[in-house]
Amino acid sequence: MTRKGPTTVWERFRRFLAGRGLRVTAPRRAIVEAAFATTTHFSADQLLLWARQRDPRVSLATVYRTLGLLVESGLVREIELGGDRKVYDPNVAHRPEHLHLICADCGRIVEFDHDQLGRLLKQVAHELGFEIVSHRLQITARCERLRLTGHCPHHDHHARPSTTRSPRRPEPPHAGA
Amino acid sequence: MTRKGPTTVWERFRRFLAGRGLRVTAPRRAIVEAAFATTTHFSADQLLLWARQRDPRVSLATVYRTLGLLVESGLVREIELGGDRKVYDPNVAHRPEHLHLICADCGRIVEFDHDQLGRLLKQVAHELGFEIVSHRLQITARCERLRLTGHCPHHDHHARPSTTRSPRRPEPPHAGA
DNA sequence: ATAATTGCAAAAGGTTTGCAGGGGT
DNA sequence: ACCCCTGCAAACCTTTTGCAATTAT
Numbered sequence: 001m002t003r004k005g006p007t008t009v010w011e012r013f014r015r016f017l018a019g020r021g022l023r024v025t026a027p028r029r030a031i032v033e034a035a036f037a038t039t040t041h042f043s044a045d046q047l048l049l050w051a052r053q054r055d056p057r058v059s060l061a062t063v064y065r066t067l068g069l070l071v072e073s074g075l076v077r078e079i080e081l082g083g084d085r086k087v088y089d090p091n092v093a094h095r096p097e098h099l100h101l102i103c104a105d106c107g108r109i110v111e112f113d114h115d116q117l118g119r120l121l122k123q124v125a126h127e128l129g130f131e132i133v134s135h136r137l138q139i140t141a142r143c144e145r146l147r148l149t150g151h152c153p154h155h156d157h158h159a160r161p162s163t164t165r166s167p168r169r170p171e172p173p174h175a176g177a
Numbered sequence: 178m179t180r181k182g183p184t185t186v187w188e189r190f191r192r193f194l195a196g197r198g199l200r201v202t203a204p205r206r207a208i209v210e211a212a213f214a215t216t217t218h219f220s221a222d223q224l225l226l227w228a229r230q231r232d233p234r235v236s237l238a239t240v241y242r243t244l245g246l247l248v249e250s251g252l253v254r255e256i257e258l259g260g261d262r263k264v265y266d267p268n269v270a271h272r273p274e275h276l277h278l279i280c281a282d283c284g285r286i287v288e289f290d291h292d293q294l295g296r297l298l299k300q301v302a303h304e305l306g307f308e309i310v311s312h313r314l315q316i317t318a319r320c321e322r323l324r325l326t327g328h329c330p331h332h333d334h335h336a337r338p339s340t341t342r343s344p345r346r347p348e349p350p351h352a353g354a
Numbered sequence: 355a356t357a358a359t360t361g362c363a364a365a366a367g368g369t370t371t372g373c374a375g376g377g378g379t
Numbered sequence: 380a381c382c383c384c385t386g387c388a389a390a391c392c393t394t395t396t397g398c399a400a401t402t403a404t
Contacts, residue, residue: 204361238361238363
């Protein structure tokens with residue numbers, strides 16, 4: 001495989017900035033590096049925390065502003081899974097578009113690709129006379145195995161009361177012990 | 178065969194209320210009747226306007242509260258198409274679940290069913306060990322014909338986006354005197 | 355009579371923006 | 380220097396909620 005370290009992404013963002021006459025700043029660097037230090041979805045305020053580990057002076061406003069640039073540059077995708085909280089996905093480079101399944105039991109988000117489904121989407125849009133710009137598929141589902149065997153392969157160790165469908169706490173990026 | 182007038186829906190809601198020990202009130206009636214007087218998606222404040230045509234005393238708070246009951250009763254579906262504005266769909270009774278295509282050009286929402294796609298969704302969830310509770314598929318797409326011929330078959334005379342990607346610009350319908 | 359319901363207005367909660375000072379080029 | 384960027388806090392916008400009065404049952 002090729003090396004696809006954070007440096008590459010930063011370079012791409014740098015070029016994006018240059019092409020727009022925008023400037024390279026410490027906050028932007030901290031935010032971008034933080035964003036690509038994880039492979040998970042993250043929310044704006046989560047990113048703020050991570051970015052502040054690199055540069056404590058970063059503010060939430062700049063996180064939002066930089067996130068906007070990252071989305072515009074195509075390096076990050078904005079996903080609206082719940083209604084209240086947007087999450088951002090730094091995996092655009094590796095996977096063009098993926099689908100989301102949200103467990104109604106534990107709130108866990110299972111991210112996956114499905115070629116056949118993707119092709120069908122494209123075809124359906126075509127039938128209607130459209131060309132897909134982007135799509136969002138969100139399946140809310142109940143874990144069959146949990147019901148049948150009492151054990152869910154996707155279920156977290158610390159079980160979460162299945163009351164809410166949008167857990168306020170996704171999980172930390174790296175299990176840092 | 179069956180009469181499917183608005184009365185039926187109201188009756189069903191009435192029964193839902195009774196079953197919960199809730200009361201039948203004028204605001205609720207105005208709101209529910211307004212909700213089912215259309216076949217389109219609507220937002221909460223749109224519904225407020227319609228409800229007020231039947232009973233000017235209705236407040237936005239009660240619209241939201243009643244909308245919650247309608248969703249719980251299964252008579253109306255809540256859809257989050259954009260991120261900021263929820264829309265509600267009174268067509269649940271006629272079509273169990275439909276998919277949404279949003280035109281990137283005019284903002285129009287094309288609502289459709291697709292058996293094959295629906296089946297595939299179910300199958301995909303199954304492969305992952307889940308049973309679908311609900312799903313949301315939103316395709317943002319550009320009208321091919323509009324680009325090729327300058328004319329879009331789905332383009333309305335007065336394109337009225339049902340609340341889509343107008344973030345914070347409530348543009349007035351007509352520039353009045 | 356009793357308790358659910360309502361309207362009002364203020365609160366909430368995530369995201370955006372105005373402004374004056376800081377900093378990249 | 381020039382003017383883009385930043386942090387702070389206030390503004391925004393839709394949805395929710397506390398409260399006292401109202402009203403269905």
